[in-house]
Amino acid sequence: MMMMRAQVFYMVVFVLIWIGFTYLLFVQRPGALNARSSHHGTRLEPQLKVRLVEFETRLRQQIRDNAQLLREVQALHGGVEPAVVKFVDGANEYEAGGLGGAGLDLQAVPGGGTGGGPAESVRGSVGPIMPLLMFACNRVTVAQAVDLILAIRGDRVQKFPLIVSQDCGHKATRDVLLGYGDQIIFLEQPHQSPIAVPAKEKKFQGYFNIARHYGWALNHTFNELKYEQVIVVEDDLEIAPDFFEYFEATLPILKSDPSLYCVSAWNDNGKQGLIDQVQKSLLYRSDFFGGLGWMLTRELWRELSPKWPASYWDDWIRDPRQRRERACIRPEISRTKTFGKVGVSNGMFYDKHLKFIKLNDQFYDFTKADLSYLLKAQYDPAFEAKLNALPVVSVEELRSGEASGKHKARHGAVRLVYHTKLVFKKYAKVLGIMDDFKAGVPRMAYKGVVSTLFNGLRVYVSPAFSWKGYDPTW
Ligand SMILES: *[C@@H]1O[C@H](CO)[C@@H](O)[C@H](O)[C@H]1NC(C)=O
Numbered sequence: 123m124m125m126m127r128a129q130v131f132y133m134v135v136f137v138l139i140w141i142g143f144t145y146l147l148f149v150q151r152p153g154a155l156n157a158r159s160s161h162h163g164t165r166l167e168p169q170l171k172v173r174l175v176e177f178e179t180r181l182r183q184q185i186r187d188n189a190q191l192l193r194e195v196q197a198l199h200g201g202v203e204p205a206v207v208k209f210v211d212g213a214n215e216y217e218a219g220g221l222g223g224a225g226l227d228l229q230a231v232p233g234g235g236t237g238g239g240p241a242e243s244v245r246g247s248v249g250p251i252m253p254l255l256m257f258a259c260n261r262v263t264v265a266q267a268v269d270l271i272l273a274i275r276g277d278r279v280q281k282f283p284l285i286v287s288q289d290c291g292h293k294a295t296r297d298v299l300l301g302y303g304d305q306i307i308f309l310e311q312p313h314q315s316p317i318a319v320p321a322k323e324k325k326f327q328g329y330f331n332i333a334r335h336y337g338w339a340l341n342h343t344f345n346e347l348k349y350e351q352v353i354v355v356e357d358d359l360e361i362a363p364d365f366f367e368y369f370e371a372t373l374p375i376l377k378s379d380p381s382l383y384c385v386s387a388w389n390d391n392g393k394q395g396l397i398d399q400v401q402k403s404l405l406y407r408s409d410f411f412g413g414l415g416w417m418l419t420r421e422l423w424r425e426l427s428p429k430w431p432a433s434y435w436d437d438w439i440r441d442p443r444q445r446r447e448r449a450c451i452r453p454e455i456s457r458t459k460t461f462g463k464v465g466v467s468n469g470m471f472y473d474k475h476l477k478f479i480k481l482n483d484q485f486y487d488f489t490k491a492d493l494s495y496l497l498k499a500q501y502d503p504a505f506e507a508k509l510n511a512l513p514v515v516s517v518e519e520l521r522s523g524e525a526s527g528k529h530k531a532r533h534g535a536v537r538l539v540y541h542t543k544l545v546f547k548k549y550a551k552v553l554g555i556m557d558d559f560k561a562g563v564p565r566m567a568y569k570g571v572v573s574t575l576f577n578g579l580r581v582y583v584s585p586a587f588s589w590k591g592y593d594p595t596w
Pocket residue numbers: 337338341345427428430
């Protein structure tokens with residue numbers, strides 16, 4: 123019965139879409155266009171282009187509206203995947219490329235349904251829906267983070283819905299969030315009873331609340347709202363202009379490579395001087411979970427959800443039992459930055475470290491780039507070959523500039539080899555990178571190797587050839 127009603131709805135929606143297109147096409151048909159333009163003789167071509175772009179813009183709007191309608195209908199009927207919007211397909215392709223930067227990715231055909239029910243003849247107009255899930259509590263400054271996301275998101279409302287989940291029940295923060303109306307999806311964490319915390323961890327109560335909030339909101343986003351992937355952000359996060367393109371372009375990589383478990387927008391060593399700011403497209407694989415603007419899929423959530431911890435969820439995710447030798451993608455230049463918080467995490471850490479991280483400020487369209495080099499099968503052999511070809515230098519040679527003079531022109535990079543935890547820490551201090559380990563993994567490391575810049579020279583801080591894997595006791 124339910125199915126029948128859903129089918130009827132799809133039919134209605136489909137017919138509406140069809141009528142919409144037919145109407146648009148007849149009103150804006152090329153004939154009418156030519157007749158008008160021909161008066162302008164030589165200006166016909168630019169005129170035509172402008173008209174076509176206008177037409178496409180309208181078509182796109184139409185598709186968005188229809189897709190929204192579809193989503194609502196699917197949601198009403200408990201559709202399996204309300205997040206996936208599909209669109210009309212058929213014999214004639216309506217291609218956007220070559221229309222002077224209109225850059226559309228849609229293929230639409232008026233009245234061309236070939237086989238299949240309406241639901242099958244509808245195909246993705248905006249691709250996968252990628253909601254952002256923001257965690258808020260009692261800071262009204264959340265508005266700063268929300269405003270920036272809304273501004274950078276622009277009209278891509280449907281592709282990047284912003285969910286803000288509030289814990290703590292703080293009224294002023296709640297009012298700020300309610301003020302956004304339907305620009306955001308507002309959630310409230312319903313379990314407000316105090317969590318029983320072991321006596322010796324009383325001062326870490328906040329971490330227990332955070333873990334409960336994350337668990338609840340992620341569950342809600344995947345299980346109730348039925349999204350297929352989520353980008354987790356915090357209420358004090360600033361995002362880069364290409365934040366959305368970064369996640370959009372890395373999603374297919376994350377989904378197709380089981381040796382990856384997240385994409386993070388953060389580089390813990392991303393300070394001025396330690397990164398190559400020219401290489402704004404540069405991405406890496408990392409065994410370190412960097413968080414701070416990160417994406418996970420439904421598959422990972424299905425795995426983590428039943429055993430979600432009572433506290434310290436981020437260190438828990440880094441534990442070998444959760445990580446299971448999987449990596450994250452991370453950028454050379456951070457696509458997020460925290461604007462500083464007063465709260466559970468250490469304010470000192472912000473002042474001494476986080477505030478120096480450079481936020482990328484030059485837009486790079488990752489969606490136009492080929493990122494297949496990040497797949498393990500391609501990345502690992504290239505990574506190993508490259509490292510093995512590099513000269514090994516001492517920290518003294520680096521300090522004195524001798525390493526740069528000898529190797530920069532020829533190799534462009536060098537290796538600095540560590541054998542022990544203490545030696546790594548010593549090198550880290552010299553280079554200015556983070557010197558701590560989580561579950562035995564240095565921040566941002568891949569196969570034990572941390573990539574950084576030292577006086578303009580690329581340095582790979584690498585374990586010895588005999589390296590057998592991370593030592594969780596480090
Ligand atoms: C999410 O919901 C499922 C099903 O209700 C439950 O088994 C699981 O424990 C929940 N996970 C979290 C972290 O709340």
